Amino acid sequence: MNRRTFLKKTFGSLLAFAGASGGTYYYARDIEPAMLAIRRETISSGRLPAQFDNYRIVQFSDTHIGFQYTVKQLRQLAIEVNELQPDLIVFTGDLVDRPDLYNWNDQLIDALRTFDAKDKLWIYGNHDHGGNGTTILKNLMNKAGFTLLLNEHQIINRGNAAITIAGIDDMSLGRPDIDAALHNAPSEHFTILLSHAPDFADIARSYPVDLQLSGHSHGGQIRLPFLGSLYTPSYATKYIRGKYDFNDRSRNLDLYVNSGIGTTRLPYRFLCKPEVHCYTLSNKV
Structure with a gap:
């Protein structure tokens, strides 16, 4: 779906809701985008070592800074993430909405530095590559203490x-x-894959991966009762939000799709709150 079609369909739906309730437009623009939800999940697997019992991973995604979301809001997000006391923080892509237009400065680096965990990892999203942002983002995130995983892996040790x-x-x-x-x-390690695009799970399920963490979909960003999401981008059309199980092989894969923090294309969220995922690992099945 191109941008014009997306805007037309979304505006039409929003106007219909606004007609039914004068407060819907205000709510979707000014209220729900600030209603951060903390999704707590327990990841249980007999493949996890006992040393990783209660190990905590916090995922945030799709901030799209510069469109509706600000650096000041990012600083507040860091406070809320740090309160979860993560051992590992993962960012699954799309930091800035338009890298070619964004006013890059040290304030963004300072805000990212305040995210506090022993390990901080990240991957590219599509907006990170757009507008010649690839190298800029890599250098910025490196200065902020985040390690890029670009078709590579990192071993996390505990004991x-x-x-x-x-x-x-x-x-x-x-x-x-x-x-x-x-x-x-x-191969004996419990393995977590970070992929911005959730639909990559159809490929990952054939590999020795136990858990995939993704974003990109924004959970649909605007959802209607009984209809669900109006639109999701390419590579987020099958798996849109929440948990999906792939149990068709001996090493099962679980996929979690994060609905993201910011907005893009339109500055609205409706029935789709911004969210942070907090995963607690457990070797007790």
């Missing part, structure tokens, strides 16, 4: 045990390569 976190490039504007990402990764 004498370890798990693997792999990350791939964006499906839309990048070159995702899961074979490279998992090359020489220990």
Whole structure:
């Protein structure tokens, strides 16, 4: 769906709701986009070492700074993330909405530095590559203490045990390569894949991956009762929000799709609050 069609359909639906209730437009523009939800999930697997019991991973995604979301709001987000006391923070792409138009400055780096965890990892989203943002984002996130996983993996150690976190490039504007990402990764490790695009799960399910964390869809951003999301971007059309299970092989894959923080194209959220995921690992099944 092109931008014009998206805008036409979305505006039409919003106007219909606004006609039914004068407060709907105000709510979708000014209220719900600020209603952050903390989604707490327990990831249970017998493949997890006992040393990773109660290990906490916090995921945030799709801030799209510069469209509706601000650096000041990012600082507040960091406070709320840090209150969850994460061992690992992962950002699954789309930091800035329009890298070619954004006024880059050290305030954004300082805000990102305030996210506090032993390990901070991130991957590219489609907006990160757009507008010549690829190198800018890489340098900025590096200064902020985030490590890029670009078709590669990192071993996370705890005591004498370890798990693997792999990350791939964006499906839309990048070159995702899961074979490279998992090359020489220990097959016995519990393995988490970071993919901006949730529909990549259809590929990941054939690989030794236990858990995929994604964003990109914004959960639909605008959802209507009984109809669900009006629109989701390419590579987020099958898996849109929440948890999906793939149990068709011996090593089952779980997918979680984060609805993101910011907005894009239109500055509205309706029945789709911005969210942060907090995952607690458990080796008790």
